[in-house]
Amino acid sequence: MTRPPFPVLKLPLLLVLAALLLASGGVLWARHQADDAGTALQQQQSALNRARQQLDHSRQQQQLIATYLADYQTLAARGFVGAEDRLAWIEAAQLANRDSGLYGLDYRLMPRTASLPSLAQELPLGQTSMTLTLPLLVETDLTRFLAALKSRAPGVYRVQGCRLTRLNNAPFEAVNRPQLQAECELLWFTVATVTEEVR
């Protein structure tokens, strides 16, 4: 083919140019559509995954509720959940002392503190130290008192430790007079509700 006769090829050249423009425009538009659709699909995929995870999570929560709700409500009724009920604890100690036929006791409740994180496991767990001092006739009185307290105690507590000492070094006398003294430290545990703060 010889040198192109440009003057008579204006229309075909314009046609080629128009085809190029239309083709490139169409391709760019369609590609933009495909890109948008791809992005929307990815977003929808993420949303679907989130919904699926949410549903799975809700099923797990449902299972947890079915398993633990009754116990939780029981604990709440016992005073483990919510504000501490010091009067109930004191009352329990007094009743336990009376039930075990002992000779009175002294108590001291310390301010509430946050439990160690390793024990609290990220829950708002607080603990209140209660020191009980009570005279005993024999060592087994302590065991009876602790058993009576266990049955009377409304909340969750642990006996952190006890100290048994002789009141004096007097020789044994067969009279109904306490010769021993027990000093026990109890920890009352409470879990604050959402509106509470463990101070």
Add this chain to the structure above:
Amino acid sequence: MMLDHRLILLATPRQIGVLDWRPGHMHWLGEFAADTAGLTAFRQVVVRHAQLPVLLVADTVDEDYRSEILPHVRGHARNELLARKLRQFFRNSRFTGAWRQARETTGRRDDRYLLAALPDADWLMPWLTVLHRERVPLAGITPLALAYQHLLDKLKVPSSHTLLACRLSNGLRLSYYHKGLLRFSRLIGGDTPTQLPGNAADEIAKTQLYLSGQRILPREARLHVLLLDPSGQLDSAQAPLNADPAFSARLIDMSSLSRALRIPDDFLAATPDVAPLAAIAGETVHLNLAPPELLQHHTEFRWRRALHAAAGIVALLGLGMTATYWLYAQDLNDQTRQMALQQQQLDARYQTIARTFPTRVAAPEQLAQTVRLARQLDSRQPDVTVLQATIGQALQATPDITLDGLHWTDDTLTPAGDVQVNLDAAITPFDGNYRAAMQRIEHFMRTLQASPAVRDVTLRASPVNAESTRTLSGKTLDANAADAPAARFSLSLHYREARS
């Protein structure tokens, strides 16, 4: 296939025939006499097909062929060489052309050319004027003998020296082909006495003598004569030719011809002139006698067609890619819609479950964790009775040791997980014999250690400090004295209850 649609014109001094051809289809548009009416009708046909390229096949007595061996050159040099040769041989001819047929295999390996011309082509001008005025893209002007060459190709004639004697409307044409390539052709006009059958054989013999005389045909070569005559008038020439050992003649029947050209028998029988036109229609024109200025429209046509094709290809590609992307996007949108539907269903199921959750309690995870923690805190604490019994048994085994104080700390919630016990005791009575006292303390410690729940029994405070760095003072005592002091000591141990 539309790109091959073209008009093939068979032009003679008396008339012009027009074949509308495209692969697999052809349509004979008619013959037009070389007069005013014919030209007008021809023009009307041309106008109707002005967009098609035209190949003009010339069939005339006035044609000239020369075989030439020329040096092998290329490009512009070849064009100049051929132009000079054509001017030299066909001085005043406007319609000339050269065809490089082959290259010599020996010597300088020169090129073999066939030069051809239409010395008197005035009869062509009216037709060409019509084509030029209507801006018809004239692809070329080629001699009818070249069309016959393609016809021989399609007939698959094996001989290397072939003379085709063809009698159509314009007379008897004798064309010589060497190894299938045109070397010479002549037309014996229809108004001469050679139209008689006997004269045809004579004309063939004369042509053979001429070709031999011109050294175009080797003298010893046997000429294979093919007789093509739809009217059958050349049939009688076969016998006298075959009687001569210099010839071997055979007739080409119309059915073989129609089969070779793939055109219907009846169409070929009705218009036998289309045979050479159909043969050359789809082929490349090797020998073009048209001057460049007549080909200008065809050059424009080719450029225009190429650009249209390019535009079409670009548009098709663009359309294809656009459609592909668009369909892909639709597919993605469908997937998105399906996922959105699934999400709605999942959300609805979640809402159904969430509605069953109690509203006044903590989150389910915190709820479970609270219960588990309470269970852990509520878990069994060391039994004080067992602890006291364990220590009491050891005291019973060592009756001269009395317990002054007992202190235990529950560390079971810590990683150590046991109970730390401290006990303060005394040896009574104590006679001041610290050695004996230490032996009894050690015995007491061993007794404690023997219990499976007890470990790490250590002496925290001894009754006496016998270290060399300390001052040690005292006095011996009477063991029976009432105020004999006690030998006090302290032990610590770890207690871990055996879990059932």
